[in-house]
Amino acid sequence: MSALTREALWERLRAASLVEGEAPAPDEQRSPWFVRLMLGFAGWMGALFLLLFVGIALAVVVRSAALSVAVGAGACFAATAIFRAARGDFASQFGFAVSLAGQGLIGFGLSQLLGARSLASAAALSAVVQAALFALVPNYGHRIWCAFTAAYAAALALANAGLQPFVPALVTGAFLAVWLREFERPERGELVRAAGYGLAAAALFAAVLQGGLWHGLMGLLGERASGPGRALGWAGAVASGAVLVAAVLALLRREGVPPGSRPGRFALGAAALLALISLKAPGLGPAVAILVVGYANGNRVLAGAGIAALIGYLSHYYYSLQATLLEKSALLAAAGIALLLLRLALHRWWPPKDAHA
Amino acid sequence: MRPGEGAMQARREILEWARQGRIAAGGLRRALELGGALPGADAWRAFLDRMFLFLGAALLGAGVIFFFAFNWDEIGRFGKFALAQAPIVAALAVLWKLDLDRPAARAALVAAALFAGALFALIGQTYQTGADTFELFAVWAAAILPWALVGRFAVLWIVWLALVNLAASLYFLTFPGVFGLLFSPQAMAWLLFGVNVAALAAWEAAATRLAWLRGRWAPRLIVLACGIPVTALAVAALFESSRTSAWALPAWLAWIGALYGVYRHVLKDLFMLAAGALSAIVVATTLLSRGLTFRDGGAFLLLGVAVIGLSAAAGYWLRQVAREIDA
Numbered sequence: 001m002s003a004l005t006r007e008a009l010w011e012r013l014r015a016a017s018l019v020e021g022e023a024p025a026p027d028e029q030r031s032p033w034f035v036r037l038m039l040g041f042a043g044w045m046g047a048l049f050l051l052l053f054v055g056i057a058l059a060v061v062v063r064s065a066a067l068s069v070a071v072g073a074g075a076c077f078a079a080t081a082i083f084r085a086a087r088g089d090f091a092s093q094f095g096f097a098v099s100l101a102g103q104g105l106i107g108f109g110l111s112q113l114l115g116a117r118s119l120a121s122a123a124a125l126s127a128v129v130q131a132a133l134f135a136l137v138p139n140y141g142h143r144i145w146c147a148f149t150a151a152y153a154a155a156l157a158l159a160n161a162g163l164q165p166f167v168p169a170l171v172t173g174a175f176l177a178v179w180l181r182e183f184e185r186p187e188r189g190e191l192v193r194a195a196g197y198g199l200a201a202a203a204l205f206a207a208v209l210q211g212g213l214w215h216g217l218m219g220l221l222g223e224r225a226s227g228p229g230r231a232l233g234w235a236g237a238v239a240s241g242a243v244l245v246a247a248v249l250a251l252l253r254r255e256g257v258p259p260g261s262r263p264g265r266f267a268l269g270a271a272a273l274l275a276l277i278s279l280k281a282p283g284l285g286p287a288v289a290i291l292v293v294g295y296a297n298g299n300r301v302l303a304g305a306g307i308a309a310l311i312g313y314l315s316h317y318y319y320s321l322q323a324t325l326l327e328k329s330a331l332l333a334a335a336g337i338a339l340l341l342l343r344l345a346l347h348r349w350w351p352p353k354d355a356h357a
Numbered sequence: 358m359r360p361g362e363g364a365m366q367a368r369r370e371i372l373e374w375a376r377q378g379r380i381a382a383g384g385l386r387r388a389l390e391l392g393g394a395l396p397g398a399d400a401w402r403a404f405l406d407r408m409f410l411f412l413g414a415a416l417l418g419a420g421v422i423f424f425f426a427f428n429w430d431e432i433g434r435f436g437k438f439a440l441a442q443a444p445i446v447a448a449l450a451v452l453w454k455l456d457l458d459r460p461a462a463r464a465a466l467v468a469a470a471l472f473a474g475a476l477f478a479l480i481g482q483t484y485q486t487g488a489d490t491f492e493l494f495a496v497w498a499a500a501i502l503p504w505a506l507v508g509r510f511a512v513l514w515i516v517w518l519a520l521v522n523l524a525a526s527l528y529f530l531t532f533p534g535v536f537g538l539l540f541s542p543q544a545m546a547w548l549l550f551g552v553n554v555a556a557l558a559a560w561e562a563a564a565t566r567l568a569w570l571r572g573r574w575a576p577r578l579i580v581l582a583c584g585i586p587v588t589a590l591a592v593a594a595l596f597e598s599s600r601t602s603a604w605a606l607p608a609w610l611a612w613i614g615a616l617y618g619v620y621r622h623v624l625k626d627l628f629m630l631a632a633g634a635l636s637a638i639v640v641a642t643t644l645l646s647r648g649l650t651f652r653d654g655g656a657f658l659l660l661g662v663a664v665i666g667l668s669a670a671a672g673y674w675l676r677q678v679a680r681e682i683d684a
């Protein structure tokens with residue numbers, strides 16, 4: 001933002017008695033999301049090389065599961081110390097890669113120690129480790145990664161314990177709960193947003209790309225992906241839909257819109273319709289939730305992620321095996337027509353202000 | 358500043374001021390509203406309108422395509438053709454009634470372009486024309502080109518470019534040996550790089566005159582579609598110089614140089630510079646790995662530290678450029 005616009009914004013807030021004094025100096029340390037993403041990707045590459053180094057030069061470590069966990073934990077503590085002591089670019093990139101390598105070693109060790117007996121407990125323990133690192137390491141990008149992996153590991157643990165149908169609802173519910181409170185504790189805003197972006201990624205993986213990919217992952221981990229019972233499957237689908245409706249209700253309350261008002265009725269009608277479609281196309285609800293919450297909070301990156309999630313889900317849905325192409329085609333066409341009818345109703349009962357211009 | 362970006366910037370500034378405790382307690386929400394960072398009632402109405410329209414059109418279009426992919430035997434040939442053509446006619450009827458700049462007309466145009474693909478697939482399916490898959494996408498792209506030309510809609514051009522990329526990729530999967538000496542995945546990478554560079558140049562040149570091309574998301578996507586194949590070519594050339602074209606490294610260098618020249622000095626787009634930096638990190642790391650022996654694992658430590666150091670330097674540089682662009 002140019003200095004002038006920034007000053008003008010400050011002036012406008014000052015005129016409304018929301019701020020006092022002179023505008024603070026611009027934050028020079030901030031980077032756009034794609035620079036952070038690029039750095040994250042490079043950090044990941046660096047961590048991979050560090051892991052290869054440990055695997056070859058210190059092969060004795062990876063031969064013992066307990067030693068892997070211990071060295072991994074040591075690396076994570078070292079990374080935490082690096083992040084807390086230094087603020088430079090090299091230090092944070094180095095800390096990020098060392099921490100990722102440490103997490104990889106801990107995850108490897110835990111899966112060796114517990115994986116054969118209980119994937120659920122290994123995944124649950126990994127979730128706890130990632131959550132602890134989220135709290136301990138004061139770095140935004142690192143926190144997004146930890147929130148994502150903690151949520152995903154927890155989802156894996158739940159799925160392995162037989163609760164897979166409820167995973168999309170739970171992850172999406174957590175995602176919504178975080179973002180709908182974004183403005184409540186501004187001093188902790190960075191923490192909330194890091195958790196929110198991590199949960200958005202987890203919702204994307206667990207809810208939007210569920211099905212084929214999920215079963216593939218379970219297969220990779222040597223688990224038989226036993227399908228959940230029919231009743232449990234339906235209960236989970238209903239829960240996913242209910243989360244979407246609950247989110248719209250919460251959003252309406254936050255915005256001060258009565259659910260019985262015209263905008264309220266349209267929002268709830270759309271949510272109910274999408275919840276209904278989500279019974280058979282379960283990724284749709286979470287993808288739309290990401291889009292709507294992104295828009296509600298004025299966050300274009302999040303809204304864009306919601307659109308990408310929708311496109312990704314539709315491409316993925318083509319290959320998912322839970323229904324024949326004919327059933328999927330009928331569902332999608334009916335849903336599309338219903339949405340277009342809803343738009344006609346919108347024009348009829350809530351016309352745009354410049355409709356007659 | 359581009360439209361829409363102002364609201365996102367205002368949001369960032371206000372949230373940062375709130376984090377520093379500069380905004381009166383309980384005033385964050387009001388500040389965001391005053392800064393235009395949050396949607397008002399009219400904006401919400403417009404959002405619902407667009408979402409119902411585009412999601413509805415996309416789901417309906419996907420439904421039609423899924424239907425023809427199912428290849429239902431119980432409907433006769435003519436019934437199928439009627440079913441494939443009816444939605445095209447319906448979409449074109451919407452277009453005929455509405456001004457092309459209306460959102461509904463644009464949604465109808467994109468839907469018609471998708472339906473056209475379903476129709477071509479049906480023709481291939483019914484008459485067993487012997488056409489290869491790449492021909493389907495090539496014909497599809499050629500057929501919707503006139504619509505893209507009159508549509509003045511960035512989304513439709515990206516759909517078109519995606520079809521061209523798909524046709525080019527599938528062509529090389531069908532005819533692996535056409536370019537003689539060249540190893541086919543490399544020939545494919547060269548073609549994709551060439552097509553997308555041409556598209557990028559055309560896009561940026563046209564955007565100086567046409568306002569509807571000015572959103573940055575599309576050229577950013579195209580830059581990724583150029584950068585990935587040319588980076589892969591450069592990495593392959595460094596690993597196996599005997600079986601690769603001698604032009605790969607010069608082409609990559611020219612690409613990085615052009616990216617830097619255009620997006621650092623002329624158009625000032627940090628996304629492009631970040632993408633170029635990542636490509637440079639990958640190629641530099643590959644170059645470094647050529648001089649190392651990997652017997653004892655120490656080389657991996659060196660590579661890891663190199664990647665970390667290069668990316669830290671890139672992050673520092675990009676922040677300096679960001680500050681300069683913002684100023």
